[in-house]
Amino acid sequence: MDSTKKVIKLKVNGEAYEVAIKPRMTLLQLLRNELGLTGTKQACMDNSCGACTVIVDKMAVKSCSILAMQVNGKEITSVEGLASKDGKLSPLQESFLEHSAFQCGFCTPGKLMSSTAMLEEMPDPTEEDVRRDMEGNLCRCTGYVQYLEAIMDVVGKRKEAAK
Amino acid sequence: MGNVSCPIRLQTKTEVYMRPGYLGDLESFIDSSKFEYLEPNSLQEACSILARYKEKARVIAGGTELIPLIQQGKARPDCLINLKSIPNLQFVETYSDFGEEGIKIGSGTTLFDLGRSAIINEKAAVLAEAINQREFRLNRSRWAYYMATIGGCLFSPERAADIAPALMVLNAKAVRQGIQGWETMSMQDLFTADSEGGVYEILGEIRIPKQQESEVGLAYEKGPATGDGSSIGVAVFLRLDLKHVDVEEIRIVVGGIGNAPIESREGPAIMTGNPIDDHLIIDAADMAAEEVCGASDAEIIEKTRELIEEAIRHAIDRSIGDFALGY
Ligand SMILES: Cc1cc2nc3c(=O)[nH]c(=O)nc-3n(C[C@H](O)[C@H](O)[C@H](O)COP(=O)(O)OP(=O)(O)OC[C@H]3O[C@@H](n4cnc5c(N)ncnc54)[C@H](O)[C@@H]3O)c2cc1C
Ligand code: FES
Ligand code: FES
Numbered sequence: 222m223d224s225t226k227k228v229i230k231l232k233v234n235g236e237a238y239e240v241a242i243k244p245r246m247t248l249l250q251l252l253r254n255e256l257g258l259t260g261t262k263q264a265c266m267d268n269s270c271g272a273c274t275v276i277v278d279k280m281a282v283k284s285c286s287i288l289a290m291q292v293n294g295k296e297i298t299s300v301e302g303l304a305s306k307d308g309k310l311s312p313l314q315e316s317f318l319e320h321s322a323f324q325c326g327f328c329t330p331g332k333l334m335s336s337t338a339m340l341e342e343m344p345d346p347t348e349e350d351v352r353r354d355m356e357g358n359l360c361r362c363t364g365y366v367q368y369l370e371a372i373m374d375v376v377g378k379r380k381e382a383a384k
Numbered sequence: 385m386g387n388v389s390c391p392i393r394l395q396t397k398t399e400v401y402m403r404p405g406y407l408g409d410l411e412s413f414i415d416s417s418k419f420e421y422l423e424p425n426s427l428q429e430a431c432s433i434l435a436r437y438k439e440k441a442r443v444i445a446g447g448t449e450l451i452p453l454i455q456q457g458k459a460r461p462d463c464l465i466n467l468k469s470i471p472n473l474q475f476v477e478t479y480s481d482f483g484e485e486g487i488k489i490g491s492g493t494t495l496f497d498l499g500r501s502a503i504i505n506e507k508a509a510v511l512a513e514a515i516n517q518r519e520f521r522l523n524r525s526r527w528a529y530y531m532a533t534i535g536g537c538l539f540s541p542e543r544a545a546d547i548a549p550a551l552m553v554l555n556a557k558a559v560r561q562g563i564q565g566w567e568t569m570s571m572q573d574l575f576t577a578d579s580e581g582g583v584y585e586i587l588g589e590i591r592i593p594k595q596q597e598s599e600v601g602l603a604y605e606k607g608p609a610t611g612d613g614s615s616i617g618v619a620v621f622l623r624l625d626l627k628h629v630d631v632e633e634i635r636i637v638v639g640g641i642g643n644a645p646i647e648s649r650e651g652p653a654i655m656t657g658n659p660i661d662d663h664l665i666i667d668a669a670d671m672a673a674e675e676v677c678g679a680s681d682a683e684i685i686e687k688t689r690e691l692i693e694e695a696i697r698h699a700i701d702r703s704i705g706d707f708a709l710g711y
Contacts, residue, residue: 225420227421244419244420244421244464245418245419245421245454247451247455266455267452267455267456268448268452280496280530281530282530282531285455286447286448286451286452286455287447287451287531288421288444288447288451290421290466291447291466291468291531
């Protein structure tokens with residue numbers, strides 16, 4: 222092995238990995254280039270667009286700005302890990318489809334990851350909470366109405382189901 | 385390890401997964417940013433590495449400030465020293481040493497953990513307030529809040545605005561580790577210490593002495609960012625006399641104007657020893673804003689004035705509670 226490489230262990234979408242990487246590799250590079258998980262998108266690379274958002278130990282983080290070394294031993298969920306093993310989409314994925322919450326879809330993986338982490342932490346957000354919490358995920362084509370409706374729909378359905 | 389997939393792929397991924405040129409900037413980042421990555425086990429070890437590499441090394445905590453700088457080619461360290469590998473750098477505890485009591489915070493503690501810490505919310509609420517107001521404004525970069533550490537925050541260019549003013553009114557001290565040993569200094573000194581250059585020390589912890597609990601009001605106010613500039617944050621400490629009439633002591637610290645927070649002398653000078661009065665509050669805010677803003681434009685002075693006035697009023701509310709209605 223290249224002596225400048227280091228071995229890290231991590232779980233991605235429930236699978237355990239042991240990967241030899243160069244220390245300068247970002248988490249985004251690891252996911253896309255080493256693990257072939259290209260659902261996570263690369264866009265601005267300066268932390269402002271949110272396209273690269275993944276969940277690290279339940280927290281939504283921007284993978285372009287984290288070194289892969291920093292997630293050694295951690296659990297990562299990327300957009301590929303949202304659907305169940307048999308391919309059933311998550312409620313948020315379903316809702317994004319139902320509400321046509323995307324056009325080109327480039328921002329969608331990031332938006333799904335941010336909203337998934339948000340609903341974990343804050344199960345009953347208001348529209349204002351969602352708008353504020355999702356500000357770090359930019360969209361160049363659809364605008365910011367449909368995804369809000371999609372998320373609030375999931376919140377509403379959860380409340381109904383809990384009654 | 386169960387279900388182990390081992391994607392050790394020694395050929396470059398450009399050949400395998402990426403169309404050449406598509407991720408050009410990513411590739412140039414890979415080529416341009418070559419550094420050694422070290423994970424010390426103690427602060428002493430980190431300091432020895434720092435002393436060896438000197439300005440060619442950078443310590444990294446959350447990385448939310450440093451990784452973008454490396455990606456943009458603005459920082460080109462030969463060696464990156466990860467502080468997160470050091471055990472016991474993330475803590476919030478009470479302490480009692482040599483008759484002094486207070487709270488100590490490990491420099492690797494994330495702002496996320498601090499904002500939710502029961503000790504901080506109970507005993508240094510103004511710090512939690514500063515962190516939460518920063519988070520509210522910063523929700524755009526919610527990720528930074530999860531990763532960012534208090535140590536990294538105090539060594540970032542925007543450090544002056546957010547957390548530091550709150551730490552200064554709490555009389556917090558910084559404890560730095562060098563190869564020679566520990567050094568304790570005020571927050572003001574922490575901000576000026578590095579300007580002399582050649583000091584390879586690492587912030588280990590922050591100590592906040594126990595606060596007097598009655599007749600004291602602490603408040604933090606933050607404004608929106610001004611154009612390209614950073615936003616302004618104001619922290620106020622206020623102590624009234626026992627009758628809740630006269631101002632015994634007041635401190636006003638403003639961040640976001642220069643490289644380091646600035647403490648006003650003139651605002652407190654006209655308030656100290658005088659009974660609280662609406663005109664006095666307005667005059668003190670005017671004087672403090674003019675003093676700390678110096679040659680800044682009128683809009684910034686006005687914003688600063690409003691924030692100082694608001695923070696003083698909140699501090700009064702907190703020190704007198706319900707009696708303060710009207711201030
Ligand atoms: C989009 C964006 C928005 C931001 N907005 C804000 C903001 O509003 N307010 C704000 O304050 N900051 C802001 N920042 C800057 C930064 O994210 C924060 O200041 C953060 O708190 C840095 O913490 P960190 O642990 O990630 O630091 P790192 O990135 O790991 O390090 C930052 C600097 O501190 C040094 N350092 C880290 N720990 C120590 C230590 N223990 N001892 C000595 N030196 C140390 C590093 O060498 C480096 O120079 C922003 C950054 C980005 C990219
Ligand atoms: S690519 Fe990471 S935030 Fe835009
Ligand atoms: S759907 Fe195209 S960027 Fe959001």
